[in-house]
Amino acid sequence: MRKPKTIIEKIWEKHIVHHEEGKPDLLYIDLHLVHEVTSPQAFEGLRINNRKVRRPDRTFATMDHNVPTIHRNVIKDEVSKTQMETLKANCEEFGVPLADIHHPDQGIVHVIGPELGLTQPGKTIVCGDSHTSTHGAFGALAFGIGTSEVEHVLATQTIWQQKPKTLNVKVNGKLGTGVTAKDLILAIIGKFGVKFGTGYVIEYTGEAIRDLSMEGRMTVCNMSIEAGARAGLISPDDTTVEFLRGKRHVPNGQEFEQLAEEWKALATDEGAIYDEQVEIDADEIEPQVTWGTNPGMCIPVSANVPTVDDANHDNEREEITRALEYMGLEGGEPISSVEIEHVFIGSCTNSRLADLRRASEIVKGHKVNPNVRAIVVPGSHSVKAQAEKEGIDLIFKNAGFEWRDAGCSMCLAMNDDVVPEGERCASTSNRNFEGRQGTGARTHLVSPEMAAAAAIKGHFVDVRHLSIPTPS
Amino acid sequence: MEPIRKHEGLVYPLNRANIDTDQIIPKQFLKRISRQGFGQFVFYNWRFDSKGELRNDFSLNQPKYQGTSILVAGENFGCGSSREHAPWALQDYGFRVIIAPSYADIFYNNCTKNGILPVKLTEEEVQTLINNAEADQYHVTVDLEVKKVYDNQGFEASFDLDDYKREMLLNGWDEIAVTLTHEGKISQFEQANG
Known part of the structure; x- marks a missing residue:
């Protein structure tokens, strides 16, 4: 019989480009999200070394960190303005799709990825932002990277990664009325500390996690990094599939149904072993x-x-x-x-x-x-x-x-x-x-x-x- | 990046746990589009008061730590935001080595991509270094070839760093160039997976 696997191992194995004993694996990256603050030095690095963006079609940029949320047409801060203009110029030069400040798709990078259906189960997703863990809500392996790694992914569509340890955070029971996904993740970090996830990828499991909407799951996975984990994810299920149905970047009709089956098959197998497991009871959690x-x-x-x-x-x-x-x-x-x-x-x-x-x-x-x-x-x-x-x-x-x-x-x-x-x-x-x-x-x-x-x-x-x- | 093999320097002790990258470099300095010039902003809100004057109550401003190149801090150093501006700022200020019991993953990686050596020692060893450096001007040597930290008074501690990162740091390699030697495999992967 095949050895039961966690979703983390399944995604990892499917993305290995190069493996050598005693070294990190070279992993393929399916989706690279880019924003204005952590990318300028990466594009500059490409220019200096006369390199291209390998897969502009797997790269998507927006402006979020710096943008004014009022009076959009007048950006008073000259330095912010330069940073945004630099992103625009870089995207034009390297052929990267961009939802700029006036684009109808603009938004916080971790909100628009799922909204557009760019985020999908089973994908490897990176962004020069620590809250990239958000996309793990869909059963994607998503993690934040530094600017040198942004440059590396732009140039090669790959990243060197040490295979992480796996940690199951099991949430038993049901959350009470008025108690939300935010309270749950805060309570988890409050109980286990701000570094219990360091060196691990977390999978959240249990009844209370299954009961969460996709928005709630995103809130939980988002804050994995505040527990030290670069990535946190949730195995895909019908809730995941229904959220993605009809989104712009997912296929329609029969193709979608087939994909949905593949997504659900990614879920952690019964009996799979994690390196570590912790549990918390949802019904004990207050706001x-x-x-x-x-x-x-x-x-x-x-x-x-x-x-x-x-x-x-x-x-x-x-x-x-x-x-x-x-x-x-x-x-x-x-x-x-x-x-x-x-x-x-x-x-x-x-x-x-x-x-x-x-x-x-x-x-x-x-x-x-x-x-x-x-x-x-x-x-x-x-x-x-x-x-x-x-x-x-x-x-x-x-x-x-x-x-x-x-x-x-x-x-x-x-x-x-x-x-x-x-x-x-x-x-x-x-x-x-x-x-x-x-x-x-x-x-x-x-x-x-x-x-x-x-x-x-x-x-x-x-x-x-x-x-x-x-x-x- | 600049290779690092063996480094001898003045230790600066910062005896706090969970120092996040927002403290290492606050967000108002993340708007620059170059990699240079961030050193002046390192630990800005701790080093400067609201008028922009140096604070006497923050130890990095004390004369005895001027010229420091080895930062020793508490556990979970570099947690929070992925901003590589944090290692850029530390490096530009003059730090080549950081010593702590543990690091946040992203920060740790970012250091090794920039020629900063992040050393992990035990809580006890870190505390010894902190005590020595708080008492007096204190120098240690960090040798990446043999993975040891030592002083001239008998302190010696070994540390671990995976071979891949060690090689990169020792040689100062351009990682992208290394990866592109696997170009054939990347193309193969793309053909097989669409």
Whole structure:
């Protein structure tokens, strides 16, 4: 009988171009996504060495990190403008398809890949961005790379990779009402730490994972990198197939049905062995809020902020002290008592239509707290257009949210969407590092629902027990 | 890239775990389109105050660490964003070697593509180096040929690095040129797989 295999091994084996004992494998890359920030030096390298892009047809570029989300026609920041113009010129010179700032396909690279059907099960996908792990939601082996590797993939359509170890994160049971994929992945990182996935590719399995929509799966896989794993994936099933049906870059009709069967056959075989396995019970998970300066520093919304006395050793003591100081917290206070000045709904973690729909349900009929500035940044042009068709924009705008154009925006504040020093933001993004949303800015990571509720209340609140009197 | 075989240098100890690449180089400096000139921005928010003045309370600014070329830090160094601007900034500032108990995968790879040697030692060994470098000006030698770190006071530790990365670093090879020697196999793969 054939040895049962994980999906990770199956994809790996299908993409080996060259194998030599004791060396990394040379892997073929099916799809290379490119954006303006991590590509200019790679294209420059090609030019210096008189090299071409080997497969422009397997390469797709967009602008997301730097783009303004308001007044698109006037880019005030000259350096940002140069970076965007450089990408445009590079794509023209090397024949790479580009969805530029005004293109209807423009959006955050990890939102548009799946939206266009470029992302498909079984593919190897890379991008000069650590959140490339997002595409693993489709059962693709997708990981972030540095700019030297971007240049390497542009030139050769391959990459040298040490075969990773495999890690099964099994999520038992069901998530409770009001508990989302974001809470799940935060709880996983909170429980196992910010480096438990280093050196591994994670496969997420279990009932709670199967129950997730594709949007939810993308949220989970997106944050694999915050657990140290370059890639995290989920075996394809009917949910995957139905999401991809009818997408622009997938075939139609009988060809699609046949492909769908091939995709589902990629799923991890019964009895396959992982190098490591951890488990978590979904029904124990509450809505999460991060209190500190890495995504592992998170607690249930009902909990109190930790104090230095919660530390297990000296280094952790120092870490907690530094984090509390940076975050302007005492330690010991209920996280729900912490007041915020900003709310950001967006990013490659939580800016898809389903995220905006759910957040808008919380917001409907209410007003943003007068002490809060709240913005919604859809993940793509297409998400924005669809949301407007459904009237979701009006719900947010009527409540006092700003409704913006697509981009990475306040997740990393490379454009003008910055949280001022010392101010506090409830954010649906993925990193609460020092200075991430602006120098001295204080970030609390939450789900879109929790962010929406915080916008209205002005502080964190458990969405499961939300009773917001509708204004008469 | 510049080969690295044996490097002797002044150690700078940064006794923190989980230093992310947002700290190594904040996002406002990622808009440049060249690889050069990032050293001035390394650890920017730690080195400079909000007025852009050097902060006395950040140890890298102390006179005794000027001219350092070996950075010793806590576990999970370089986590977070894939930005290669982080190793570019460290290198441009003068670091040729980093020593830590563990690294984030992408950052670790990025270092080896740029002629920076990322050395993994045990927690205890790293702590010894940190203590020595905090106490006084402290020099060590890192020898990639024999995969050892040592000082002239009896400290010696071995480290591991896979042969492929070691060869690349020792020789400073252009990886793309190496890969293109497999051009035939790449074409074959493409013909077989469409």
